[in-house]
Every structure is written in C-alpha cells, then in structure tokens.
Amino acid sequence: MTFEDNIPDLHHISDAEAEALCARLRGDLLQIVSQTGGHLGSNLGAVEITVAIHRVFDTSRDRILFDVGHQCYIHKMLTGRREAMKTLRTFGGLAGFPKPSESVHDAFIAGHASDSVSVAVGMAHARTRMGEKYHVLALIGDGALTGGLAYEGLSNAGDSKEPLIVILNDNGMSITKNVGGVAEHLARQRLKPQYLRFKKGYRKLMGKLPGGGHIYRFTHKLKTAIKGTLLPCSMFEEMGFTYLGPVDGHDVRRLTRLLQYAKDIDGPVLLHIRTVKGKGYAPAERNPDRFHGVSRFCLETGEPVQPSKRDFSKAFGEAMCALAEEDERVCAISAAMVPGTGLHDFFERFPERSFDVGIAEGHAVSMAAGMAKQGMLPVFAVYSSFLQRAYDMLVHDVGIQGLHVVFGVDRAGLVGADGETHHGTLDPAFLDTIPGMTVLCPASFAEVSSMLRYALFQCTGPVALRYPRGGEGEYRGDAGPETAILRTGGDLTLVGYGTLINEVLQSATQLAELGIEAEVVKVGRITPFDPTPILDSVRKTGYLLVAEESNASNCIGQRLAADLLLQNIPVKGIALQNLGNRFIPHGTVEQLRELCGLRAEQLTKRAEEVLRHGKKET
Incomplete structure (x- = not known):
C-alpha cells in the first residue's frame, strides 16, 4: 500500500x-x-x-x-x-x-x-x-x-x-x-562558506599544478596535525x-x-x-527519555491520556528488586532500555549492580557470560527482537560453556504498533536451538516472580524468561514452570502458553456452551519441552489444537506432532494455529491476533472444524 x-x-x-x-x-x-x-x-x-x-x-x-x-x-x-x-x-x-x-x-x-x-x-x-x-x-x-x-x-x-x-x-x-574555547572557535571558522569555498578551490588548483599533489599532501598533513591537537x-x-x-x-x-x-x-x-x-x-526537552516513545498524551501538559498500568515489565522489575535483596550476586544488564524493560527502580536501588551498555546486545551477552563465569548471577533484560542481534554470543559465549545467565526476554509475542521489526515471534525457535537452554513462559504477574526465582536459584545453564508487552489477562494463577492442566475435558485437547492462554481458556468456555468439553493444557517451560502431559491428554481425547503467538518453524505444535508420530499415538484430528512463516504488520495486538486466527472465537471455530473433520474421517 x-x-x-x-x-x-x-x-x-x-x-x-x-x-x-x-x-x-x-x-x-x-x-x-x-x-x-x-x-x-x-x-x-x-x-x-x-x-x-x-x-x-x-x-x-x-x-x-x-x-x-x-x-x-x-x-x-x-x-x-x-x-x-x-x-x-x-x-x-x-x-x-x-x-x-x-x-x-x-x-x-x-x-x-x-x-x-x-x-x-x-x-x-x-x-x-x-x-x-x-x-x-x-x-x-x-x-x-x-x-x-x-x-x-x-x-x-x-x-x-x-x-x-x-x-x-x-x-x-x-x-x-x-570542550574548550579554541575547539569551538576553530569549528566555527572551518564551517564558514568562504573557508569551504577556499578549501575546495585550493584542492582543485593543486591538482592542476606540476607537483601540486605533493604540496597539497604536505599542507594537508600539517593542517591535520595542528587540528588534531585542538579538535577531539x-x-x-x-x-x-x-x-x-x-x-x-x-x-x-x-x-x-x-x-x-x-x-x-x-x-x-x-x-x-x-x-x-x-x-x-x-516537557520533551526536560525529559527526553520519557518522551522517546509515547502513548497518546495531552499536548498542554504532556501527561498521558490514559495513566500507565502495571505491566509485565513492571512486574519483572519488581521481582528483580526483591531477589536482589536476597542475593548480592544478582545484577542487571540493559542495552539502552532501562525504563522500557522495567529496570528503572533496580538501577536506582542497586547502582553498583546495574550496567547499561548502550545499544550493544552482543556485548551485553558476552559481558554477562564473563560475570557468570566468575560467579555472579547476571540478568540481561532485552526485547525479544533485539536479542536476535546477539545469537552468536548466545551460542559461543554462553551456550557452549553452559553458563548460568538469565535473560529477561521482554516484548515476547506480538507487540502491536511497532510492527514487524519489533514483534517477538522468532525467539521460541532460535532459543530452542541452543543446547542447554531453558525457556520459561509466564502467563501472569505471579508467574513472572516465581519463574524468575526458579531461573536464578534452581536452574543451571542459560535461562530465558519470555513475557509480553502489556498487562495480564483473566488468568492470574501461578502454575510454575511445569505443564499444567487448567481445565479437564474428554473431547479435545487445547494447548497454549504465555498470555495467549487467556484466549484458549475463553475458547474452552465457548466450546462448553456448544456441548464440547475441551481439556486446556498450559505449558510453562517450552524448552526443554516435556510433551508427556499433553500426549496423555491426546490419548484420551484423540484431538489436538495448539495455539501459539510465534512463527510456525520449530513451534511447540510441530514438536508435539512429531512426538505423536514417533510414539505411535493415534490422532483423529490436529490443528496448529500460529503466525505462519511470515512477518506480521503493525496494529493492535487484538487486531493482529485476529489476523492470525488466534482470538477465542476463531480458536473455537477451528476446534469445531478439527472435530468435524475427524468424525468424517472415521
């Protein structure tokens, strides 16, 4: 367009x-x-x-x-x-x-x-x-x-x-x-139009004169040497x-x-x-960080139209502060995104354990590896799409040595208005390729806290805690890192993780109104992935629908389909509802979920199709 x-x-x-x-x-x-x-x-x-x-x-x-x-x-x-x-x-x-x-x-x-x-x-x-x-x-x-x-x-x-x-x-x-008056004066002089015209003309003249090239190079080196002592x-x-x-x-x-x-x-x-x-x-000149990226705001006062609410980044930052109080080895790393990743309070309270490296994600990962190797507990909070730039360091500096670095992977899943350059839809696949990596997917603020504690104090090797932009949904429980059955049923197995579990639970309610009892399974740890509870559910129901806010390649649904085949578990119908292998445009998260067939009503229709198709086949 x-x-x-x-x-x-x-x-x-x-x-x-x-x-x-x-x-x-x-x-x-x-x-x-x-x-x-x-x-x-x-x-x-x-x-x-x-x-x-x-x-x-x-x-x-x-x-x-x-x-x-x-x-x-x-x-x-x-x-x-x-x-x-x-x-x-x-x-x-x-x-x-x-x-x-x-x-x-x-x-x-x-x-x-x-x-x-x-x-x-x-x-x-x-x-x-x-x-x-x-x-x-x-x-x-x-x-x-x-x-x-x-x-x-x-x-x-x-x-x-x-x-x-x-x-x-x-x-x-x-x-x-x-700095310095001489530097400022020289800078002003060398940008005057007459100086620039002279410089251009002098270079042209020296190019035409016999031996002019040698003269120009000598005077240029002399000028550069003098200027180098005065201009930084x-x-x-x-x-x-x-x-x-x-x-x-x-x-x-x-x-x-x-x-x-x-x-x-x-x-x-x-x-x-x-x-x-x-x-x-x-207001923007006084507070450039706050006005870097803004939601709708009142032009007269600079205040947002809608006050900010507690979100996953805030919950992560609060959990970081609480755990840092318990263990002095816990430190935080940011790549120029301290407020965006919820670390503002941590940096205020624990400045000696706070490190902002600038827009240098690769360096941040390698630095975290060095800290972990020497006994610290580094946590690198980074947007999912920005972590892509540090894949080699994840493999070489962290993964091969199995170092205990924790990654707070913010903006996981669809992020909304920033669009395809910022959606966090690839990390489930690329993190899974790193041997020894653990990937946790909290679906509530409570799970952010409990899973971060688990990541820091109970896990070994690299751990990623991935959570979305925005707030939590109706699900407010804390099932921990394990796979949990949130709703029992014998007609269909519905699987989801992260905040998309809210759409899955709503779909199960809609299916119940249609006389279809779905079993809802929430996955807390997608890597390493234990399919056993889901496979046991499918043995009972015979039907499977997996909803994911990630690209199709190496998604949980594909891994489950392979496990079902490898273990010879009979399946009457299976559907994988994800983002496909494409880049998703910008829009609200609700609009983009609808575009990808991930709203509750769409999942309900998809489940009906799977059941209907399976019954025809049999």
Missing part, C-alpha cells in the same frame, strides 16, 4: 520559507503524535536536518537511510504522507519506521539501530559497480553510535573512498561534546572521512549550505550536527 500524494518541492524555497516550514512541521508533529502516540523526542530533534536534506537531495532517487528509523516522521510528512499521518502505527496505516513498500522515498526498512552506515556503503558500492548516479546519505545518532555495527560501518565507509555522506545527529545520547573529532578523519562540524542541527540555513558542499565532495563525508532531543516542546 502506498500513500504518496502532494509532495512539495523544497529545492527552490528561501531560507525564511524553510524556517517557517520547520516551525509548522514541528507544530503538526506535536498535534499528530499527541493523538496517535509514537516516537516523539527523536523526531522533534530531527526537523531541521530533514528539511535541509529535502532542500538539497531528491529522495525519490537519492538514498536516505535513517538510523534508527524512528527519526523518519518529518520525512514521511514531506514525501506525500502528511494527511496519512493520522493513521500512524495503526492497522493498515502508516508504519512508524521507513518502509519501502509504503513509498519510493523510503530507501530501506529500519527498526533497529546502528546499521545505516553499513547499508549506505553497500548502496554506494552498488551505484559505482552499476554505473549509476545518485547520492547516498546515512542519518545516524540518537544512541545508534553505541552499537558496534556502527563502527564497523564507519571504518569500512572511510576506507571505501566511496562518495557518501554520514550525518551524525549528536543529541547527547551517543557521544560527548567537544580527528577519529573520523583518520578513518578516511572529510569531517564537517560540529554545527547547530537546528540551523536549517547552515545545514542546507553544508549539505550542498558535502554533496560535491568526491569521497566519504561525515557531517557532525548537534541537536536537542525533544526540541521545541518543553
């Missing part, structure tokens, strides 16, 4: 018109996100640089890469999607991240951090090899420079000699500020970049001039801009 309509041409607007446009866009952005929710602070900080990019480049041809993609709202508004912004992050509406299927102006999907420079190098190489002409830009920042992949990309980009522009959006979340950003030039900055990232006039200059440089350029996260909205 595309949304492009009424795309403005900004190439010929005046500086005054550009400034007025920035003010209008910032106001529109506040109005929109206050109604839809979304990533606010980062977009408020990226207004001027986005407008400047659109003044200089043609985003339908030139490739603009956002890192991370939550800085793209203004870009969407400038590429024909202004009216559609009211559908932001809703089912069938605009995605909260760049999405090429949505617009030709979106060069690459980007929901995770630190990959933009690597992708930019790839696009630049493709352009050169294919003899095409377009510009490649990577807008990186907002914490993305804390990820190791960013430095891999920067190192290769500088060495590649490919013409490309890296815009470093420094909002205080990634790197430290330059020579790292980028040593990598091979032409470094421009730092410059005020909210000065659209100056940004436009610098981008025009950078556009003509034959080689990699790094433009260092300084921005304020939440710029132009006082």
Whole structure:
C-alpha cells in the first residue's frame, strides 16, 4: 500500500520559507503524535536536518537511510504522507519506521539501530559497480553510535573512498561534546562558506599544478596535525572521512549550505550536527527519555491520556528488586532500555549492580557470560527482537560453556504498533536451538516472580524468561514452570502458553456452551519441552489444537506432532494455529491476533472444524 500524494518541492524555497516550514512541521508533529502516540523526542530533534536534506537531495532517487528509523516522521510528512499521518502505527496505516513498500522515498526498512552506515556503503558500492548516479546519505545518532555495527560501518565507509555522506545527529545520547574555547572557535571558522569555498578551490588548483599533489599532501598533513591537537573529532578523519562540524542541527540555513558542499565532495563525508532531543516542546526537552516513545498524551501538559498500568515489565522489575535483596550476586544488564524493560527502580536501588551498555546486545551477552563465569548471577533484560542481534554470543559465549545467565526476554509475542521489526515471534525457535537452554513462559504477574526465582536459584545453564508487552489477562494463577492442566475435558485437547492462554481458556468456555468439553493444557517451560502431559491428554481425547503467538518453524505444535508420530499415538484430528512463516504488520495486538486466527472465537471455530473433520474421517 502506498500513500504518496502532494509532495512539495523544497529545492527552490528561501531560507525564511524553510524556517517557517520547520516551525509548522514541528507544530503538526506535536498535534499528530499527541493523538496517535509514537516516537516523539527523536523526531522533534530531527526537523531541521530533514528539511535541509529535502532542500538539497531528491529522495525519490537519492538514498536516505535513517538510523534508527524512528527519526523518519518529518520525512514521511514531506514525501506525500502528511494527511496519512493520522493513521500512524495503526492497522493498515502508516508504519512508524521507513518502509519501502509504503513509498519510493523510503530507501530501506529500519527498526533497529546502528546499521545505516553499513547499508549506505553497500548502496554506494552498488551505484559505482552499476554505473549509476545518485547520492547516498546515512542519518545516524540518537544512541545508534553505541552499537558496534556502527563502527564497523564507519571504518569500512572511510576506507571505501566511496562518495557518501554520514550525518551524525549528536543529541547527547551517543557521544560527548567537544570542550574548550579554541575547539569551538576553530569549528566555527572551518564551517564558514568562504573557508569551504577556499578549501575546495585550493584542492582543485593543486591538482592542476606540476607537483601540486605533493604540496597539497604536505599542507594537508600539517593542517591535520595542528587540528588534531585542538579538535577531539580527528577519529573520523583518520578513518578516511572529510569531517564537517560540529554545527547547530537546528540551523536549517547552515545545514542546507553544508549539505550542498558535502554533496560535491568526491569521497566519504561525515557531517557532525548537534541537536536537542525533544526540541521545541518543553516537557520533551526536560525529559527526553520519557518522551522517546509515547502513548497518546495531552499536548498542554504532556501527561498521558490514559495513566500507565502495571505491566509485565513492571512486574519483572519488581521481582528483580526483591531477589536482589536476597542475593548480592544478582545484577542487571540493559542495552539502552532501562525504563522500557522495567529496570528503572533496580538501577536506582542497586547502582553498583546495574550496567547499561548502550545499544550493544552482543556485548551485553558476552559481558554477562564473563560475570557468570566468575560467579555472579547476571540478568540481561532485552526485547525479544533485539536479542536476535546477539545469537552468536548466545551460542559461543554462553551456550557452549553452559553458563548460568538469565535473560529477561521482554516484548515476547506480538507487540502491536511497532510492527514487524519489533514483534517477538522468532525467539521460541532460535532459543530452542541452543543446547542447554531453558525457556520459561509466564502467563501472569505471579508467574513472572516465581519463574524468575526458579531461573536464578534452581536452574543451571542459560535461562530465558519470555513475557509480553502489556498487562495480564483473566488468568492470574501461578502454575510454575511445569505443564499444567487448567481445565479437564474428554473431547479435545487445547494447548497454549504465555498470555495467549487467556484466549484458549475463553475458547474452552465457548466450546462448553456448544456441548464440547475441551481439556486446556498450559505449558510453562517450552524448552526443554516435556510433551508427556499433553500426549496423555491426546490419548484420551484423540484431538489436538495448539495455539501459539510465534512463527510456525520449530513451534511447540510441530514438536508435539512429531512426538505423536514417533510414539505411535493415534490422532483423529490436529490443528496448529500460529503466525505462519511470515512477518506480521503493525496494529493492535487484538487486531493482529485476529489476523492470525488466534482470538477465542476463531480458536473455537477451528476446534469445531478439527472435530468435524475427524468424525468424517472415521
């Protein structure tokens, strides 16, 4: 689905018109996100640089890469999607991240951090090899420079000699500020238009004169040596970049001039801009972490429309604090997601046992392995989709040695509005591939607490405790880590785990009203998986329906089907209801469960089909 309509041409607007446009866009952005929710602070900080990019480049041809993609709202508004912004992050509406299927102006999907420079190098190489002409830009920042992949990309980009522009959006979340009056003065002087024109002309002249190349190289080395003693950003030039900055990232006039200059440089350029996260909205400027991602809020006060309720992340954080009081070996690790994973109170109460490593999940896992090897009890709280980036460390640094590291896998299952880049639907499969791994799936707040205690003090080897975004359902029990029969019946076996068990229990109630008695089995530990209680139930009922909020590959249902076959247990009917092998779009969790056939009413119909088909066969 595309949304492009009424795309403005900004190439010929005046500086005054550009400034007025920035003010209008910032106001529109506040109005929109206050109604839809979304990533606010980062977009408020990226207004001027986005407008400047659109003044200089043609985003339908030139490739603009956002890192991370939550800085793209203004870009969407400038590429024909202004009216559609009211559908932001809703089912069938605009995605909260760049999405090429949505617009030709979106060069690459980007929901995770630190990959933009690597992708930019790839696009630049493709352009050169294919003899095409377009510009490649990577807008990186907002914490993305804390990820190791960013430095891999920067190192290769500088060495590649490919013409490309890296815009470093420094909002205080990634790197430290330059210090010292001399450094500030030199930075201002070397960004003046007359200096840039002289530099460009001098390079061109030396290229034409006999021996000019030697003279240019000598003066360039001398200048670099002097500058290196005064400016702390020579790292980028040593990598091979032409470094421009730092410059005020909210000065659209100056940004436009610098981008025009950078556009003509034959080689990699790094433009260092300084921005304020939440710029132009006082509550967001005062509290950028809180306004990074927001639900609907009152524009006048900044307060959420609906007060936040206790959720699984909060329950996890509370359990962590309680267990840390009991054992001084318990420590917490976060990859730049302390509030998001419920660890704020832990970090406040136990600062000496709290470690935020930035957007560096691979490093976090390896660091946790080192802690565990030396006798600590490390708990790494991380979103499921972000843990994907640390699979090699899970295998090599934790799994092979069987180290006792606990993973709080937040946002397991369908997460809603953030969509396919953030759904936690792959971890049941990839965690199961690691020998010695234990994977627990609490379905209530009580089970979060009891299973975390079990993971820390009764398990050995790596343990993952996976729980969803949001609150608990009608099920409030605590069956522990074992498989439990929640409802007995002789007509059909219904299996589920996590909070999806609420849909399964509701379906069983609906089936009972139809005269069908279903036995409901809740799985507490999906790896290692003990199928015995379920197989015993199927021996009795002859029918099986497994509901899972995970992809089909290596799901519990497939494992059960294999066990039934291997043990020669006769089955009259079997159905596996999961997400299939596909990426699920954005929408509310309820809408997405309905899309995948996982609502209670749909499970009831599916159960009826299985029973009806089985009776026909017999």
